[in-house]
Amino acid sequence: MSTVRNPDQTRSRLLEAAYEEIYQNGFQGMRIDEVLARTGLKKGAFYHHFASKQELGYAVLDDVIEKFMTGRWLEAMQQADDPIAAVESKLDMMIAEVDPNEPIRGCPLNNLAQEMAPLDAGFQQRIDSVFQFWIGTVADALARGQAKGIIAARVKPQVAATFIVGAIEGCVGLAKASQNPATFLDCRSQLTDYMQTLRS
Amino acid sequence: MSTVRNPDQTRSRLLEAAYEEIYQNGFQGMRIDEVLARTGLKKGAFYHHFASKQELGYAVLDDVIEKFMTGRWLEAMQQADDPIAAVESKLDMMIAEVDPNEPIRGCPLNNLAQEMAPLDAGFQQRIDSVFQFWIGTVADALARGQAKGIIAARVKPQVAATFIVGAIEGCVGLAKASQNPATFLDCRSQLTDYMQTLRS
């Protein structure tokens, strides 16, 4: 049996399976054997593409999570006429994506942050850079809103954006703790109130 | 050598060591051997007091973390003249407790929540009950503030309290991700702004 080889795709499959396993069990809880079982690949393939479990974790952050967050927030914020409406729209999307049949697993980025940031500098730097990028997209949108006069001049875009991102993660985290989507809705309603105070 | 025995204290030492290990490495990352090394005890002692690692985790939540949160928030909120000022005071205490020489490890309760809530129903229920208690203390204080006329009547205490707790955890979580206390200060300043909007 002649096997067709496609190393790039093999690597992607490993990354995708690892992302799922990490999302479900955390990085430390993720087992390489389970990633291999998901993909049907063997140890030989894995360690050909990744030097270690740690390197796999870094690659998931670099190649899956960062790209996901970039795709999700960058252009949505960049081409937003109203930054607050754009954030609200993203929150609506997050709600729509919740699968009521599955446990609430929260935000993949924040999950890794809370687990790994104090334990591993490589994780921490990558995570921080994604958060800073995310906050930066919101801050830039707020600053453009100020230029357009729809956001109050007193608002500090970076500070407000930090809080918006922090509050989103907080609301998601509480919903995860309670395993109740209604918690997110309650929490989010107040984030909405806060954001309205940023308008001029 | 005649060893003095004190089973209650032995159990407490195990719980305290386990709490520290969980706080540093997470529940899954916590190793029983390391708990024993911290205490100088052996397997025999451990499995006499706890049926399993899972039961230890439950006990840490029930006997350490819940008690800690109760002691920290209950009476402070109960005897608060001004609920917002009381929360601010607690935030000041949290800042004061940060040790600049150690990595920012965040909130022990939220750490466990983000790691274990979707994985283990026993953890999830215990964590949720502590969060609900915490939120309840804040909500009750807000309601009393409304009765006194210092909190606006339009405020829904439970919803506002949920957001306050969520935002606190979000701010702490971001500071943990960035390993930068300044992130918490920025984030918190906006939580302060939000809370001011609750006044009448």
Next chain:
DNA sequence: ACTAGTACAGACCAACTAGTCTGTCTATAC
């Protein structure tokens, strides 16, 4: 004082898990 249950010590085990190594098949360069 005796006994029975309690509170441990510490050796041991079975399962798991990250990582290694050798071999083989495939693709690519020439």
Next chain:
DNA sequence: GTATAGACAGACTAGTTGGTCTGTACTAGT
């Protein structure tokens, strides 16, 4: 076409980890 490097398979290992089990010393009730 052939050599060389890349892309895997899969058996194997060494270390770890939660948990068990037996034995023993302590303690409380009678």
